[in-house]
Amino acid sequence: MDELTAEHRDDLAKKLAARKQVMRDEISAGLAGLHGETIEDILAGTTDAGDISSANQLSEVSNAEVARDTAELRDIVAAQARISAGTYGICIDCDVPVPYARLDAYPTAKRCIPCQEIREQKLGSAPHR
Ligand SMILES: [Zn+2]
Numbered sequence: 820m821d822e823l824t825a826e827h828r829d830d831l832a833k834k835l836a837a838r839k840q841v842m843r844d845e846i847s848a849g850l851a852g853l854h855g856e857t858i859e860d861i862l863a864g865t866t867d868a869g870d871i872s873s874a875n876q877l878s879e880v881s882n883a884e885v886a887r888d889t890a891e892l893r894d895i896v897a898a899q900a901r902i903s904a905g906t907y908g909i910c911i912d913c914d915v916p917v918p919y920a921r922l923d924a925y926p927t928a929k930r931c932i933p934c935q936e937i938r939e940q941k942l943g944s945a946p947h948r
Contacts, residue, residue, distance in 0.1 A: 822908065822916045823907070823908040823916065823919060823922070827919050827922075828902065828907065828908065831902075831907075831908075831922055831923070831926045832899070832902055834926045835895050835898055835899055835902075835926050835927070836899075838891075838895055838926070839892065839895045839896070839899075842888050842889075842891055842892040842895065843892065845884075845885075845888045846885055846888045846889055846892060849882055849884055849885035849888065850882075850885060862892070862893070862896065891927070894927035894929075895926075895927055897927070897929075898926060898927045898929075901929075908922055910929070910930045910931040910934050911929045911930060911934075912930055912931075912934040912937075912938070913930075913931060913933075913934055915931055916931075917930070917931050918931070918932075
């Protein structure tokens with residue numbers, strides 16, 4: 820019904836690939852000034868599961884801009900993995916299709932808008948527990 824068409828999915832896959840290249844270039848440029856970490860080091864622990872493990876690894880990256888780009892690159896890699904697995908465009912929390920308009924704006928979106936809002940409320944109201 821609201822599931823992605825093949826055309827939409829291909830379109831989003833292209834966007835992700837283009838964005839990934841930009842992030843790789845920016846991270847490579849940023850890492851040139853840091854302590855010997857490479858993109859491969861940073862991506863080594865990337866899994867679809869983990870906002871938390873990502874955050875831990877990111878703490879080793881001192882440059883804030885590189886950290887931001889790295890977080891986006893991880894999201895892109897995870898989104899591409901979901902495309903491969905056939906689960907792209909499905910909310911990871913409630914299993915409903917994420918609307919194309921949202922994916923078009925945020926191709927790495929893992930959740931539908933209601934689930935994302937719930938998550939942000941939880942994160943905002945429960946610090947350090
Ligand atoms: Zn949802």
